Amino acid sequence: MDTTPTMTATEAQRLLDKADRLSRSAHNATRWPYIAFILALGVATSMGTFAMALTAGDAFGLAYVGTLAVVFALLIFFMASIQGRSAFSRSRRWTGYIVSWFIAYAAALAVAIWAHGSVLLAGIASGLVLVVAMICAAREARS
């Protein structure tokens, strides 16, 4: 004998709508600082490494200190805004985003150090930092 309770199409649709609503609201309420941070980090480090790769002397110093200052300010914003919703910062997905950004950033720094003055290489490496950060932010926003 079939003892499985029946479910109407309306009930099933109501549950599907509820699942979608809950999933979206939980994601939207907790993810905006992460998306804003990775995007801003990508823009700042991309512009910073590009400037560092093409400048010398005082201009290089200004680009270097400016990039560090912006990254430091972004970190303070990030730490403050994820208070109470920091669980995602310990997740594998977030670690993946940060590792991807770091690899691209390290490549752009390598260009600034060993291929100083090369517009083409600096453009490619710094562009890569921006593209990686934008892909991570878009992926998280659309997940």
Add this chain to the structure above:
Amino acid sequence: MTALEQHPRHRLDDLLQNPVRFSIVAALDRAGTLGFGEVRDAVEITDSALSKQVSSLESAGYLSVGKSFVGKMPRTSLTLTRLGRSAWAAHLAALREIAGEPNR
């Protein structure tokens, strides 16, 4: 009706038919990992009710529970496992079939 033409309600996951467990997994679906407080706020239940349902989802292997400390404050994070994600996808597929929606 033959076994091959079974009604989709038979494919609904027993564990996910509980409304609180359903809501917990729904909240974790997009986010993947959330803090205990974040899930509690999203589902709008008490800590003890959430704790009880999290334990049953954890024993079924649908959730993994992480513990860490920020200073002296304990922090609990909830992550949907691969098993939990596939059970949730199958449950939603059965619901869509009952609702008459095309499966995605």
